[in-house]
Amino acid sequence: MGNAWARRAALLVCVVGLAACDALPRSGPNKSEIYAGSVQKEGDAFVVAVSDNVTRATAVVPALGFTSDFTSAGVVGSDTIRPGDVLGVSIWENVEEGILTTAGAPASLEEVQVDGSGFIFIPYAGRIKAAGNTPEAIRRIITEKLADQTPDPQVAVRRLAGDGATVSLTGAVGGQGVYPIERPTRTLGAMLARAGGVAVPAEVAVVKIIRGEKRGQVWYQDLFEYPELDIALRNGDRILVEEDTRAFTALGATGTQTRVKFQTQTLSAIEAIAQVGGLNPALADPTGVFVFRNEPADIANAVLGRTDLIGAQRLIYVLDLTEPNGMFMARDFVIRDGDTVYVTEAPYVQWTKVLSALTSTVGAADSLATTAATAGLF
CATH class of the missing domain: 3.30.1950.10 (wza like domain)
Structure with a gap:
C-alpha cells in the first residue's frame, strides 16, 4: 500500500508539473502569443509576413548629403590673403x-x-x-x-601657413585641432587626410559640417564614391567625425541577446542575425523570426495597403527562413535603427523543458517515497 501511495503522489506531482508548464523558464513569447497580440485579434500591433512588396515599402536608409549651399561653393583661393595669415x-x-x-x-x-x-x-x-x-x-x-x-x-x-582661413576638426579623427586652409587642403577629403584620417571604421564613419547656420553630413566613404560631395571648405567651418550611432536589439533564441551597433551603412535581417552569432541551433524556430518596429504612418499605410492610418504604428514583421524564398526575403529586408529582432524558441524546446522538469520531479518523488518507506512512515 505504501508503494501505491508513493506512486499516486508522484503521479500527482507530474500532473501538477504538466499543468504548470507555461511557467517554465523561456526567452520570451512564442509565436502563438505574438499572433494573439495582433490587431486582427484585437491587439495593438499589425503582424505582417515579409514579402517583396513589404521589402520595397520598408527599405528606408538614412538620407545623408549636402545642400546646394555646400556643393555649389567654389574653392577658397589659396593666394587670397586674410587677416591672420x-x-x-x-x-x-x-x-x-x-x-x-x-x-x-x-x-x-x-x-x-x-x-x-x-x-x-x-x-x-x-x-x-x-x-x-x-x-x-x-x-x-x-x-x-x-x-x-x-x-x-x-x-x-x-x-x-597662417590662421587667416582655418577649420576645426574634432571627434574621431587622427589629430583633432585647428587647421589652415592651404592649397593642398581646400576640400573636405583633403583636410580629413591632413588630420590623419578617420579613427573609426570607414564603413560607419559620418562626417558632419557646421557652416554658420547651415549643417550637412555625409558618409565618409561617399566622399570617394561621389566626388561632388568632396566640398570646398570655408573659413570657420567646424568638422565633426562620429561613428554611426544606429543600433538594433537582438533577443530570443539567437547566439547572443544584446544591443548591437550597425557595422555597415545598410543592414539586412540576415546580416543582423549573423552579427549576433546566428540562430541558436538547440533552441531557435526558423519559422518564427520577428522584427518589432514603430513605423511612420506613410510606410505603415503602404505596407498594409491602407490610407486611413494616422501617426506611428506598431508593426511586427515575420520572416520564415524555411520557405523556399525565406532566406532571400531575410537578405532583402532592411533593418532600421531601434528595431528589435526576436527569434522564438522551437515548440519542442518547451516540451523538453517539461519532460526534464517531470523527470526531475518523479526522481524526487521516488527518493521521497524510498526515504519514507525506510523510515517506516507507511
Whole structure:
C-alpha cells in the first residue's frame, strides 16, 4: 500500500508539473502569443509576413548629403590673403649701401603676420593693405612704395601657413585641432587626410559640417564614391567625425541577446542575425523570426495597403527562413535603427523543458517515497 501511495503522489506531482508548464523558464513569447497580440485579434500591433512588396515599402536608409549651399561653393583661393595669415617678404636693392640691405644680399622678413585690420608693416614702405590681395598684388605695392627711396627694388612675397582661413576638426579623427586652409587642403577629403584620417571604421564613419547656420553630413566613404560631395571648405567651418550611432536589439533564441551597433551603412535581417552569432541551433524556430518596429504612418499605410492610418504604428514583421524564398526575403529586408529582432524558441524546446522538469520531479518523488518507506512512515 505504501508503494501505491508513493506512486499516486508522484503521479500527482507530474500532473501538477504538466499543468504548470507555461511557467517554465523561456526567452520570451512564442509565436502563438505574438499572433494573439495582433490587431486582427484585437491587439495593438499589425503582424505582417515579409514579402517583396513589404521589402520595397520598408527599405528606408538614412538620407545623408549636402545642400546646394555646400556643393555649389567654389574653392577658397589659396593666394587670397586674410587677416591672420603669415607672409614671407624678401627685398633686394641695386646699390652698395641700401636703405634695408647691401647690393646682392636680400633683406628677408621671414614672418610678417597680417593684423586684424588686414595690414602689414614694411620698413620704409609703411602700412600696406594685405587682406583681400594676392601675394603678387602686395609685391607690386611694396615695390612702388620703395621705388621712391631706392633704385629698382626687387621684391618677393610668399604666403606662409597662417590662421587667416582655418577649420576645426574634432571627434574621431587622427589629430583633432585647428587647421589652415592651404592649397593642398581646400576640400573636405583633403583636410580629413591632413588630420590623419578617420579613427573609426570607414564603413560607419559620418562626417558632419557646421557652416554658420547651415549643417550637412555625409558618409565618409561617399566622399570617394561621389566626388561632388568632396566640398570646398570655408573659413570657420567646424568638422565633426562620429561613428554611426544606429543600433538594433537582438533577443530570443539567437547566439547572443544584446544591443548591437550597425557595422555597415545598410543592414539586412540576415546580416543582423549573423552579427549576433546566428540562430541558436538547440533552441531557435526558423519559422518564427520577428522584427518589432514603430513605423511612420506613410510606410505603415503602404505596407498594409491602407490610407486611413494616422501617426506611428506598431508593426511586427515575420520572416520564415524555411520557405523556399525565406532566406532571400531575410537578405532583402532592411533593418532600421531601434528595431528589435526576436527569434522564438522551437515548440519542442518547451516540451523538453517539461519532460526534464517531470523527470526531475518523479526522481524526487521516488527518493521521497524510498526515504519514507525506510523510515517506516507507511
